[in-house]
Amino acid sequence: MGRTGTFYAFEAYQIEPDIITIAKALANGIPVGAMLGKVELAEAFGPGSHGTTFGGNNLAMRVADTVVSEINQPEFLAEVAVKGQYLLDELIKLSEKSEKVLDIRGKGLMVGIELNSPETLQQTIQELKVQNLLAIKAGKNVLRLLPPLTISQEELTKGLEIINSVLLK
Incomplete structure (x- = not known):
C-alpha cells in the first residue's frame, strides 16, 4: 500500500x-491481512x-485504521511518488x-537493480551491509530496494551515495 506512489499499485x-x-503494509508489522472484493462477489464469501x-x-484493527488513514493522504502519496522518481x-x-x-526497474519506492551476475549481487549485498545499508536479492541477480515510505530526502540521498560507491568500484 502506497509503495508505488498510489494507494494500491494496480x-x-x-x-x-x-x-x-x-x-504486511496494512498494519506496519502488526499481524493483519485482508481480502477486498467487488460487492457482487460478497455472497460467494458468506459467513463461515x-x-x-x-x-x-482490536489492536490490529486500530493500527490498520491508523496506517490506512496516513497512507491515504494525497500529499503523502505524492511525496512517495516524487521520492520514487528521484x-x-x-x-x-x-x-x-x-x-x-x-x-533498473521499479515504481515508486520499490526498485530492482539487475546486476551482471549472481556473484556480483552477493558481493554487492555484503559491501552494502558493511556500509550499514541493508538490501536483499530478488531472483538470481536482482538487488531489491524497498526503502520505508517515510524515508527523508537526506536518507535517500545518503543511501544512493552508498549504492554508487559500491557499484562504481
Missing part, C-alpha cells in the same frame, strides 16, 4: 481487479466460508556508468 495501470489481498484464528483483533532517475544515471548494472 491504480497506476487503470486495472480494476475483482479481488485483492493485502497484509473463510476465517482466521485472530480475526478482528530514486529511479539517480539509479538510471548510475546504470549508465556502471558495468555491473544491466537494468
Whole structure:
C-alpha cells in the first residue's frame, strides 16, 4: 500500500481487479491481512466460508485504521511518488556508468537493480551491509530496494551515495 506512489499499485495501470489481498503494509508489522472484493462477489464469501484464528483483533484493527488513514493522504502519496522518481532517475544515471548494472526497474519506492551476475549481487549485498545499508536479492541477480515510505530526502540521498560507491568500484 502506497509503495508505488498510489494507494494500491494496480491504480497506476487503470486495472480494476475483482479481488485483492493485502497484509504486511496494512498494519506496519502488526499481524493483519485482508481480502477486498467487488460487492457482487460478497455472497460467494458468506459467513463461515473463510476465517482466521485472530480475526478482528482490536489492536490490529486500530493500527490498520491508523496506517490506512496516513497512507491515504494525497500529499503523502505524492511525496512517495516524487521520492520514487528521484530514486529511479539517480539509479538510471548510475546504470549508465556502471558495468555491473544491466537494468533498473521499479515504481515508486520499490526498485530492482539487475546486476551482471549472481556473484556480483552477493558481493554487492555484503559491501552494502558493511556500509550499514541493508538490501536483499530478488531472483538470481536482482538487488531489491524497498526503502520505508517515510524515508527523508537526506536518507535517500545518503543511501544512493552508498549504492554508487559500491557499484562504481
